[in-house]
Amino acid sequence: MAKEAIATMKKRILIIEDSLSLAAVYQAYLENDSYTVGHVELGKEAMIRLIQSPPDAILLDLKLPDMDGMDILKYIHQHQLPTIVIIITAHGSIDAAVNAMQYGAFDFLEKPFEAKKLQVTVANALSHQDLEYQVEDYKQTFDRNHYEGFIGESLVMQAVYRIIDSAAPSRATVFITGESGTGKEVCAHAIHKRSPRSSAPFIALNCGAIPKELMESEIFGHVKGAFTGASQAREGAAAMADGGTLFLDELCEMDLDLQTKLLRFIQTGMVQKVGSNQQQKVDVRFVCATNKDPSKEVEAGRFREDLFYRLHVIPIQLPPLRDRDTDIKMLVNHLIQQYAEEEGKAFQGFDSESMSMVMGYSWPGNVRQLQNVVRNIVVLNNAEHVTADMLPEEVKVKMHSSSRTIPTPLSSTEPNGQALHNPISHHSVPHQPVTRQPTEIRPLWMVEKEAIEQAIAYCDGNIPKAAALLDVSASTIYRKKEKWGNQ
Numbered sequence: 001m002a003k004e005a006i007a008t009m010k011k012r013i014l015i016i017e018d019s020l021s022l023a024a025v026y027q028a029y030l031e032n033d034s035y036t037v038g039h040v041e042l043g044k045e046a047m048i049r050l051i052q053s054p055p056d057a058i059l060l061d062l063k064l065p066d067m068d069g070m071d072i073l074k075y076i077h078q079h080q081l082p083t084i085v086i087i088i089t090a091h092g093s094i095d096a097a098v099n100a101m102q103y104g105a106f107d108f109l110e111k112p113f114e115a116k117k118l119q120v121t122v123a124n125a126l127s128h129q130d131l132e133y134q135v136e137d138y139k140q141t142f143d144r145n146h147y148e149g150f151i152g153e154s155l156v157m158q159a160v161y162r163i164i165d166s167a168a169p170s171r172a173t174v175f176i177t178g179e180s181g182t183g184k185e186v187c188a189h190a191i192h193k194r195s196p197r198s199s200a201p202f203i204a205l206n207c208g209a210i211p212k213e214l215m216e217s218e219i220f221g222h223v224k225g226a227f228t229g230a231s232q233a234r235e236g237a238a239a240m241a242d243g244g245t246l247f248l249d250e251l252c253e254m255d256l257d258l259q260t261k262l263l264r265f266i267q268t269g270m271v272q273k274v275g276s277n278q279q280q281k282v283d284v285r286f287v288c289a290t291n292k293d294p295s296k297e298v299e300a301g302r303f304r305e306d307l308f309y310r311l312h313v314i315p316i317q318l319p320p321l322r323d324r325d326t327d328i329k330m331l332v333n334h335l336i337q338q339y340a341e342e343e344g345k346a347f348q349g350f351d352s353e354s355m356s357m358v359m360g361y362s363w364p365g366n367v368r369q370l371q372n373v374v375r376n377i378v379v380l381n382n383a384e385h386v387t388a389d390m391l392p393e394e395v396k397v398k399m400h401s402s403s404r405t406i407p408t409p410l411s412s413t414e415p416n417g418q419a420l421h422n423p424i425s426h427h428s429v430p431h432q433p434v435t436r437q438p439t440e441i442r443p444l445w446m447v448e449k450e451a452i453e454q455a456i457a458y459c460d461g462n463i464p465k466a467a468a469l470l471d472v473s474a475s476t477i478y479r480k481k482e483k484w485g486n487q
Helices: 020-030 043-052 069-078 094-102 115-142 155-167 184-193 212-220 256-268 294-299 305-311 325-343 352-360 366-380 393-400 444-458 463-470 474-485
Strands: 011-016 035-040 057-061 084-089 107-110 174-177 202-206 245-249 270-272 279-281 285-290 314-317 409-413 419-424
Touching: 011 020, 011 043, 020 035, 020 115, 035 043, 043 069, 057 069, 057 115, 069 084, 069 094, 084 094, 084 115, 094 107, 107 115, 155 184, 155 314, 174 184, 184 202, 184 245, 184 285, 212 256, 212 270, 256 270, 256 305, 294 305, 325 352, 325 366, 325 463, 352 393, 352 463, 444 463, 444 474, 463 474
Parallel strands: 011 035, 011 057, 057 084, 084 107, 174 285, 174 314, 202 245, 245 285
Antiparallel strands: 270 279, 409 419
16 A cells, blocks of 8 residues: 555544443544554464554563553564554653653653643654655655666756656656766666566667677567578567567667668568568567767657657766766765675675775776776775775776865764764865864864865855765755754
């Protein structure tokens, strides 16, 4: 059941209380059009209810005849059941309350209590639960960092995820563009996985990797003896993808004559094998991709205009890695752990200098180049952390030719006591503060403000990139800037 629908349904409340008279009173307190209230006397019965169908809320007595109510609370917490718990007990104590809150209890009511107290507490608990569901759904929709093979939380990638979410359920053709190595096939797979066709075949065909003489056979198939070497009949990609998705990668490399046949196939849904005079009806969803600008290919006469407009229904532009600088650190950390595990190496991550170099490089080969570099490092080296000398020369040369020195991280603390790691040091960054005597002590928030402002200046005003270098979220910097503006 979708969580967003839960808030609109009648809430189910379970009272776990061994006193039948008290349970009847609580049921009377809570009877209204919004709740369905049930009751069990024993912990064993409660556990059966929880396993079969967790209620929205539980009123839990800590003293039960057959078990400790705290064990039920721990079970709910451990298995992350979608149930909010209100503790009710006649044996209240501060210690019991603290323990209950540690395991996720929403509130703590000591018997006896009035009807209004219980009603307000239950209403607040259920409202809190609905809000948590909304926040969780919002994060899943708008703040995802892992999505069907993609890794990245940048705004440009969040936009890509949302387009895929919207396009996947449709039959409309999707046209993916982007530089080599940006993940066009990953995007096509994501569309297929999120579509109603996910259980049907996903067939990928690279139009630039197959000789044009064989391309027609690869798409439509051929009968035995259709051409030299056709020793047996063969199904084409179109028939193999029947009911599923046909992904045509590097579409702009397709020969013009074959583009005409592809257009006819798209319009009619009929395929005809090479060497056959019979046609076959197939049902496929088309996803296409190219690393070229399709409109320029049309202008140059290398791509049919009518085919372009037939396929260019839902465009998705995948951003190059240089426009996803806030994602690079996340990608690098994921890849180093993945490859270290595969190769049986001890790598845990990158040191600060090598990470700064990686984040400062433009990555013309995009994610594919980054994958190759990290794999190369893991295979050829043995260490716990990647150091600058392990990086390929082009990455190091790029950084050494820069006029700005990569800042050295240090550690600080937020004014509210929360740790803030890796603020930028002063050397070689524009707008350095006036040098002070070592004996001068300034408030920590001022030191932190100075470091953050230097990081932003170093990144030419790009706050997400500055946040990545500082190893904090961009929202942390935005929040602090707002606070400083009010001081």
